[in-house]
Amino acid sequence: MTVARIIVDIPSMQTDKPYSYRVPQALLSLVAVGSRVHVPFGRSNRLLQGFVVELVEEDLPSLKEVAAVLDLEPVLNQEQLDLVNQMRKTVFSYKITLLKAMLPNLLTSDYDRLLRPNQALDPTDRLAIFGQAEQVLWSQLPAEVEGQVVSLVKAGLIDLAYIAKDKKTIKRLKSYKVDAAYLAELVIAPRAKKRLLLREYLLAHPQGLLSDLYQTFSRDQVHYFRELGVLFLEETEVNRSQLYFEGVTKSERLTLNDEQAEVLEQLKDKIGQRSVPVLLQGVTGSGKTEVYLQLIDQVLTLGKTAIVLVPEISLTPQMSRRFIARFGQQVAMLHSSLSDGEKFDEWRRIKTGQARVVVGARSAIFAPLENIGAIIIDEEHESSYKQESNPRYHARDVAVLRANYHQAVLVLGSATPSIESRARASRGVYDRLSLTQRANPAASLPQIELVDFRDYLGQQAVSNFTPRLLEKIQNRLDKGEQVVLMLNRRGYSSFVMCRECGAVDQCPNCDISLTLHMTTRSMNCHYCGFQKGIPQICSNCRSSTIRYYGTGTQKAYDELLQVFPQARILRMDVDTTRKKGAHQAILERFGRQEADILLGTQMIAKGLDFPNVTLVGVLNADTAIHLPDFRSAERTFQLLTQVAGRAGRAAKAGEVIIQTYNPQNYAIQFAKNQDYEGFYAYEMPLRQRLAYPPYYYTVGLSLSHAQEEVVMKQAYEILDLLRQYLSPQAKILGPVPKPIARTHNLYHYQIIVKYRFEAGLETVLNHILALSQSPEQKGLRLSIDSEPQHFL
Numbered sequence: 001m002t003v004a005r006i007i008v009d010i011p012s013m014q015t016d017k018p019y020s021y022r023v024p025q026a027l028l029s030l031v032a033v034g035s036r037v038h039v040p041f042g043r044s045n046r047l048l049q050g051f052v053v054e055l056v057e058e059d060l061p062s063l064k065e066v067a068a069v070l071d072l073e074p075v076l077n078q079e080q081l082d083l084v085n086q087m088r089k090t091v092f093s094y095k096i097t098l099l100k101a102m103l104p105n106l107l108t109s110d111y112d113r114l115l116r117p118n119q120a121l122d123p124t125d126r127l128a129i130f131g132q133a134e135q136v137l138w139s140q141l142p143a144e145v146e147g148q149v150v151s152l153v154k155a156g157l158i159d160l161a162y163i164a165k166d167k168k169t170i171k172r173l174k175s176y177k178v179d180a181a182y183l184a185e186l187v188i189a190p191r192a193k194k195r196l197l198l199r200e201y202l203l204a205h206p207q208g209l210l211s212d213l214y215q216t217f218s219r220d221q222v223h224y225f226r227e228l229g230v231l232f233l234e235e236t237e238v239n240r241s242q243l244y245f246e247g248v249t250k251s252e253r254l255t256l257n258d259e260q261a262e263v264l265e266q267l268k269d270k271i272g273q274r275s276v277p278v279l280l281q282g283v284t285g286s287g288k289t290e291v292y293l294q295l296i297d298q299v300l301t302l303g304k305t306a307i308v309l310v311p312e313i314s315l316t317p318q319m320s321r322r323f324i325a326r327f328g329q330q331v332a333m334l335h336s337s338l339s340d341g342e343k344f345d346e347w348r349r350i351k352t353g354q355a356r357v358v359v360g361a362r363s364a365i366f367a368p369l370e371n372i373g374a375i376i377i378d379e380e381h382e383s384s385y386k387q388e389s390n391p392r393y394h395a396r397d398v399a400v401l402r403a404n405y406h407q408a409v410l411v412l413g414s415a416t417p418s419i420e421s422r423a424r425a426s427r428g429v430y431d432r433l434s435l436t437q438r439a440n441p442a443a444s445l446p447q448i449e450l451v452d453f454r455d456y457l458g459q460q461a462v463s464n465f466t467p468r469l470l471e472k473i474q475n476r477l478d479k480g481e482q483v484v485l486m487l488n489r490r491g492y493s494s495f496v497m498c499r500e501c502g503a504v505d506q507c508p509n510c511d512i513s514l515t516l517h518m519t520t521r522s523m524n525c526h527y528c529g530f531q532k533g534i535p536q537i538c539s540n541c542r543s544s545t546i547r548y549y550g551t552g553t554q555k556a557y558d559e560l561l562q563v564f565p566q567a568r569i570l571r572m573d574v575d576t577t578r579k580k581g582a583h584q585a586i587l588e589r590f591g592r593q594e595a596d597i598l599l600g601t602q603m604i605a606k607g608l609d610f611p612n613v614t615l616v617g618v619l620n621a622d623t624a625i626h627l628p629d630f631r632s633a634e635r636t637f638q639l640l641t642q643v644a645g646r647a648g649r650a651a652k653a654g655e656v657i658i659q660t661y662n663p664q665n666y667a668i669q670f671a672k673n674q675d676y677e678g679f680y681a682y683e684m685p686l687r688q689r690l691a692y693p694p695y696y697y698t699v700g701l702s703l704s705h706a707q708e709e710v711v712m713k714q715a716y717e718i719l720d721l722l723r724q725y726l727s728p729q730a731k732i733l734g735p736v737p738k739p740i741a742r743t744h745n746l747y748h749y750q751i752i753v754k755y756r757f758e759a760g761l762e763t764v765l766n767h768i769l770a771l772s773q774s775p776e777q778k779g780l781r782l783s784i785d786s787e788p789q790h791f792l
């Protein structure tokens with residue numbers, strides 16, 4: 001008989017292995033390796049979702065039977081199943097969690113819950129949707145199973161119902177057209193300035209999107225022309241992901257310079273060969289992206305596919321456009337601001353082979369592509385490639401496994417590689433290629449000047465800006481050139497303090513001060529979401545001498561306006577980019593030169609490529625360097641180099657001003673000289689002396705519980721276990737309370753293990769993982785993070 005080995009959807013140590021089920025005759029033609037199924041589980045035989053990971057012919061007595069198949073085609077392939085087993089060795093999450101991470105949410109949701117009749121859907125909607133879905137499904141079903149596999153259909157219906165419910169998937173797009181001849185002759189009174197402007201615009205753009213009109217003109221004005229019968233509206237339904245492709249004009253490949261051409265040749269040679277990853281170290285603006293594009297071109301020519309990871313794609317719309325402009329509909333986009341339905345659509349386009357180039361954030365590394373020829377990780381040093389929740393995988397590690405499997409070339413690109421990657425390149429674990437010049441022949445690397453705040457004590461009219469920086473900004477405004485200003489917000493926030501007693505308003509659930517938000521006029525906790533009004537009197541001493549502190553972007557913005565009332569300033573931070581598409585809209589306005597200054601947080605540091613920007617100012621370079629994290633110098637260096645790279649990307653020379661209280665700090669000094677290699681050479685001995693990566697590996701264990709005694713007791717038990725299994729060479733730090741010791745009313749402790757070779761590590765960590773689930777540990781949360789990226 002046919003036996004399916006199935007991983008069921010219960011994340012626990014006990015169930016972290018396949019269970020055997022008999023495949024009944026009726027389902028034989030449908031159950032495949034990689035299919036989702038429903039199986040009865042446990043004494044109560046409740047139905048659970050599971051994944052078939054193996055099929056074998058075997059005679060085992062008294063097995064339970066697979067109850068239903070949920071997919072006509074398996075959703076996972078053998079490569080992905082193998083990947084789970086490999087990842088399980090270093091990612092301390094259960095197999096089911098890893099399996100689910102590879103699929104769009106829509107395919108891993110809790111079906112039983114969705115099947116309940118009262119699930120949000122109106123009964124008539126339900127009928128309509130189900131009726132339609134049923135037809136589609138039956139037409140796809142193989143004839144021999146018709147009438148037998150009821151739950152298969154049901155599950156499929158749920159898929160479709162879910163998608164239909166997800167209104168975001170379909171967008172009604174309103175476009176307009178004008179009768180140009182009539183419009184040109186229309187008599188408009190010279191006093192009706194707005195109408196004249198609108199007419200001018202419409203004559204220049206006789207058709208387009210209604211939403212574009214509304215960006216500049218009011219509804220009343222548009223209505224006026226409609227009433228007159230010169231402007232007509234049309235409504236079309238488009239798939240939202242299609243919208244990415246609208247209005248992107250095709251780009252042609254550029255003629256590469258010698259360095260780029262050499263790099264491309266070397267990369268092309270590795271497609272389809274067994275090879276080590278390549279660290280592509282190229283200064284900002286050296287044309288790495290053009291190299292990626294031409295490499296992918298070659299990959300497609302060979303009939304293969306490609307994955308491109310970018311830090312968080314919603315933050316770099318310019319980047320995604322470049323891929324779409326070159327490869328059009330072959331591109332699938334996967335990023336976090338897509339709805340579940342949109343993600344599912346993109347996943348299906350990839351799975352069916354319609355999309356052959358996947359551009360996306362971290363999780364796109366799991367894209368179900370076959371025959372991969374190239375995997376590219378842009379800005380490889382970005383810590384966002386590590387997932388900070390279960391499963392805690394690093395996309396770079398997954399990429400190495402996938403590239404091996406497919407014999408794909410793996411490119412890790414950056415102007416400022418992570419110290420770990422750069423060290424691997426020194427040891428031959430990676431190959432290293434470099435691009436040393438800016439690609440645009442007219443551009444050169446910008447001049448960087450450090451400005452010491454202490455030189456201007458008492459001379460500053462506004463707190464965020466030294467006279468030196470203000471003078472440079474004025475100069476650009478005079479010349480009609482653009483300015484980018486970055487305010488480093490890490491570790492910084494606006495808060496409220498009492499001048500009488502010094503009390504700072506704290507979150508009642510977390511050991512952290514509340515942040516002042518002027519837009520919502522509230523005090524917010526960034527950890528647990530607690531919110532309250534802005535206090536009028538001190539909660540400690542009842543005095544009314546409350547003062548607002550901090551240098552949020554709002555404050556910097558107000559100061560800029562005060563000094564340059566005539567300047568057009570765009571502000572980009574979490575407050576102004578909350579709405580979907582807002583980020584892109586701001587960048588586009590800046591690109592069209594509708595503003596002189598772009599002021600923002602870290603999010604402006606990446607990927608921007610605007611030729612008219614000739615001055616970049618960093619308002620506060622210091623805020624990240626004193627954080628208790630061994631990577632803080634590295635992060636400061638990376639950030640300053642990246643943001644400096646935004647200046648002078650075309651013909652006009654660029655200049656960078658970095659304001660600081662620590663001009664002698666080595667990270668700032670090396671950033672000033674744009675000297676990555678110097679920074680690397682300086683940093684490595686420090687890492688060695690302190691026994692940190694890349695000389696040591698690290699594992700972070702975090703424990704949380706509502707009672708501090710419980711966390712402490714557990715932490716010491718874990719410490720004992722670690723000592724028992726690990727060699728004396730392993731260094732164990734802690735247990736200690738985390739720097740932010742309490743959030744969400746939970747106490748947090750951490751243990752850090754630093755080690756070089758530990759044969760017993762995997763075993764003991766699995767023990768610890770199991771321990772956290774024993775019944776007496778109720779309420780204890782534990783996470784094991786291999787190579788944690790943040791120590792705060």
Ligand code: ADP
Pocket residue numbers: 254255256257260282283284285286287288289290291439440441609649
């Ligand atoms: P990076 O990804 O290394 O920061 P980009 O690929 O964004 O660099 O290139 C920077 C700029 O140089 C872009 O405007 C790009 O169009 C341009 N560019 C890249 N390669 C060439 C080339 N071979 N000739 C001319 N311009 C180029």
Ligand code: ZN
Pocket residue numbers: 498499500501502503538539540541542543
């Ligand atoms: Zn007080």
Ligand code: ZN
Pocket residue numbers: 507508509510525526527528529530743744
């Ligand atoms: Zn809180």
